Amino acid sequence: MTAAELSERLASYLTRATGGAVAIAGLRQLPGGASRETWAFEAMLAGEPQPRRLVLRRDPGPTSVDSDRAHEFQILRAARASGVPVPEVYWLGDDPEALGARFFIMEYVAGETLARRLLRDAEYQHARGVMTAQLGAILARIHALDTTVQGLDFLAAPRAGRGAAQTEVERYEQLYRGLAPEPHPVIELALRWLETHLPAPGRETLVHGDFRIGNVLFDADGVRAILDWELAHRGDPLEDLGWMCVKAWRFGGPLPVGGVGERDELFAAYEQAGGGAVDPAAVHFWELFGNMKWAVICIAQARTFLDGGVASLELASLGRRTAEVEHELMRLID
Amino acid sequence: MQDRPTTVELLAAVRDFVTRDVVPTLDARRQFHARVAANVLAIVERELRDGDAQLREEWTRLRTLCAVAADRDGGPHDVDDDVPPADPATLRAAVVALNADLAARIRAGDADHGSFRAAVLHHLRATTDDKLRIANPGYLEEASR
Numbered sequence: 001m002t003a004a005e006l007s008e009r010l011a012s013y014l015t016r017a018t019g020g021a022v023a024i025a026g027l028r029q030l031p032g033g034a035s036r037e038t039w040a041f042e043a044m045l046a047g048e049p050q051p052r053r054l055v056l057r058r059d060p061g062p063t064s065v066d067s068d069r070a071h072e073f074q075i076l077r078a079a080r081a082s083g084v085p086v087p088e089v090y091w092l093g094d095d096p097e098a099l100g101a102r103f104f105i106m107e108y109v110a111g112e113t114l115a116r117r118l119l120r121d122a123e124y125q126h127a128r129g130v131m132t133a134q135l136g137a138i139l140a141r142i143h144a145l146d147t148t149v150q151g152l153d154f155l156a157a158p159r160a161g162r163g164a165a166q167t168e169v170e171r172y173e174q175l176y177r178g179l180a181p182e183p184h185p186v187i188e189l190a191l192r193w194l195e196t197h198l199p200a201p202g203r204e205t206l207v208h209g210d211f212r213i214g215n216v217l218f219d220a221d222g223v224r225a226i227l228d229w230e231l232a233h234r235g236d237p238l239e240d241l242g243w244m245c246v247k248a249w250r251f252g253g254p255l256p257v258g259g260v261g262e263r264d265e266l267f268a269a270y271e272q273a274g275g276g277a278v279d280p281a282a283v284h285f286w287e288l289f290g291n292m293k294w295a296v297i298c299i300a301q302a303r304t305f306l307d308g309g310v311a312s313l314e315l316a317s318l319g320r321r322t323a324e325v326e327h328e329l330m331r332l333i334d
Numbered sequence: 335m336q337d338r339p340t341t342v343e344l345l346a347a348v349r350d351f352v353t354r355d356v357v358p359t360l361d362a363r364r365q366f367h368a369r370v371a372a373n374v375l376a377i378v379e380r381e382l383r384d385g386d387a388q389l390r391e392e393w394t395r396l397r398t399l400c401a402v403a404a405d406r407d408g409g410p411h412d413v414d415d416d417v418p419p420a421d422p423a424t425l426r427a428a429v430v431a432l433n434a435d436l437a438a439r440i441r442a443g444d445a446d447h448g449s450f451r452a453a454v455l456h457h458l459r460a461t462t463d464d465k466l467r468i469a470n471p472g473y474l475e476e477a478s479r
Contacts (some may be wrong), residue, residue, distance in 0.1 A: 031363045183434040186458050188441055196446070252476070313370050320377055323465035324473050330459050331477070 001100050003027055010041065010056065013098045014105075017091050020046025031114075036060060036069075036230070040108055053108035055087065059101040060310065068230070069093070069102040071154055075229045076106065078150035084141050085225045111217040111224040115251035118213060119259050123220055130222045132261025135211075135244065136269025138226060143205040143237040143275055152206070157234040163201035164235035168289065169194045176296045179303045186326040190292040193333050199236070199282040207235040212249040213258035241266065241278065242286020247328045248294050288332045295325040342379050349375040380468045388464045389425055393418040395457045396432035402453050403439060 001009075007027040014022040027041040037058045042051040057069060073092045080086050088107040093099060118124050118131075147155055158167040173191050180187075209231030217225040243249075245256045245263060253259015257266045267278040302319025304310050339347065352372045357365050397416055419425045436454070439445060445454040466474040 029363065031366060182430055183437040185433055185436045185440055185454075186462060188437040189445065189454070189458065192440055192443070192446070313367060313374065317370050317374050317377075320374075320469040323462060323469040326458075327462040327466055327474070327477060330455070330462050333455070 003029070006039070006099065007041070009099050010043075013093065014043055014045070014091070018045055022046065025051065030055075054090070055106050055108050056099075056103055057106070058099060058103040069104050071232075072230050073104040074154075075152060075232050078145060078147075078152055079142065079226070079229070081150070082141065082145045084138060084145070085223060086227070086229075087225055109217055109225045111219045113214060113217055113227070115213045115249075115253075115259065118218060119251060119253045124218070127218050127220055127222045128260045131216075131218065132257050132265045133269040134223045135216070135257070135261075136266045136275070137273035138223060139208075139211065139237070139240055139244075140270050140273035140275030142208055142211075142226075142240070143203075145206045147206050147234060155206070155232060155234050158204065163198065164204060164239070165194075165198045165201070165285065165289070168235060168239065168293075169198070172289075172293050172296045175300060179296070179300050181299075181303065181306060184295075184299075184322070184326070186329055187292060187295055189333060190288065190295075190329045194285070194289055194292065197285055197288075199238075199279070199285050201236075202282075203237055203276060204234055205237045207233055207237060207239050209233055209240075209243075211240040211244055212246070213251065213260075214249065216258075236282075236286070237275065238278065238282045239286045239289070241270065242283045242288075243290040243293075245283070245287045246290040246294055248291075248325065284332075288329070291325050291329050291332065295322050295329065298322040298325060342382050345375050345379045345382070349379070377469055380471070384468060386422060386425075388468070389422075389429055390418045392461055392464065393425060393429050393432065395460060396429065396436060399436060399453055399457055400432065402450055403444065406444075406450055 007024045010027070011022050011024045014024070023044040025042045025044070027039055030038040030040055037056075037060050039056040039058070041054055041056065043054050044051045057072070059069060070092055073089050076086050076089045080088060087109045089104060090107070091105040093103040093105070112118070112124075118127065147153070158164040159170075162170070169191065176184075176187055176191075208226065208229060210228050211226070215226065215228040216223055217227055244258065244266065250256065250259035255261055256263050263280070263283070267280070267283070270276075271278060298318045298321050301315045302322070305312060305315040305319070349372050352368055352375070357368045357372075360368055394416075419428055440454065445451045463474060466477075
């Protein structure tokens with residue numbers, strides 16, 4: 001579908017959804033996002049004095065990793081109600097016919113997501129200093145969200161009789177075994193390490209599942225919004241802290257938390273905001289898990305390319321990024 | 335025999351064209367993808383240069399590991415005068431099969447401790463280093479600092 005065609009269909013969808021004539025302007029695709037498309041546009045709604053700046057999130061086609069725009073829409077709504085900084089969501093496109101794929105429309109929040117800007121631009125020097133503490137405090141708020149009250153009972157939860165850690169390890173092991181076109185002894189070694197180092201089951205909370213630089217919208221003052229909730233599930237809250245420390249999300253920066261902060265600072269901010277005591281050994285487990293998970297996602301993305309589902313050079317090249325993650329796994333495994 | 339430029343030299347020429355002439359003419363999103371394309375060409379250049387030698391070394395290390403494992407099992411082994419298959423496709427298939435065998439041993443807990451674990455870790459560190467020498471040498475340099 002061309003941008004012009006999408007713009008036209010978007011206008012007729014919003015006209016139906018709002019019951020008044022809607023004009024669309026300036027539709028443009030935002031960079032990044034291998035597993036879904038993000039478009040920014042302006043909509044002139046009937047009866048409103050100014051155009052609204054909006055964002056469309058749309059599935060690009062069949063993918064290997066589960067994603068469901070309806071669930072992401074509901075999680076964003078619940079998160080906002082609980083004081084987590086996220087864009088306000090407006091319309092959920094239940095009918096995939098309308099725009100050729102499942103989608104929803106939300107508020108446009110101004111800011112930057114590019115890691116290299118955060119790490120290098122002078123404009124974000126202050127943001128670099130405050131971000132780690134902000135992220136710790138936001139995570140504490142995410143983990144305090146009561147999923148039973150908020151109607152998020154569709155979220156995947158740990159399997160009965162197994163802890164959150166075992167459930168997650170088994171989930172990605174299964175994905176790996178189903179998808180990897182060739183054997184990966186390093187991933188095998190990591191899976192074995194994880195299975196023999198499972199942390200004792202603790203609290204079970206909402207887990208963002210992809211809490212990292214790249215999914216954090218920031219400006220000169222630091223965090224503006226947390227994005228990309230499509231991997232949210234119920235589990236061990238420390239999973240999010242470990243994922244935040246995965247090397248891939250440092251984007252070449254020197255420090256373990258997104259390239260900009262120390263682990264101790266993240267943990268202290270999390271505890272101060274009421275997140276509960278942080279066991280660094282358990283976070284280490286989740287950091288190793290996170291690297292295994294990222295390696296499996298790289299393989300899954302490359303597999304999407306290999307199967308001919310999406311002709312994307314970016315997906316293809318992710319197959320060769322697996323080597324970086326395997327190298328990090330070998331560094332973390334003792 | 336084909337004339338110069340060689341495959342590697344031709345790929346380098348295409349990569350220079352993409353980086354120098356194409357990238358500056360594109361919008362930000364396509365610039366990103368063109369840089370990904372140039373990077374993929376650089377990977378292919380390095381793999382054409384060093385891929386076969388790496389694969390032979392990986393094959394040799396895996397055969398040695400098999401000998402260690404066979405020693406442990408008390409089974410017979412005879413790998414001393416083995417040489418890796420000359421045909422590239424056969425060599426690749428042989429390494430895949432050896433990796434599947436190693437993966438199965440790790441999964442069964444054979445590499446949980448002891449000298450076999452040490453040998454497996456040593457082999458896999460050498461292998462991941464080699465993979466990075468082709469996929470992203472800058473990453474390896476940074477990580478070794």
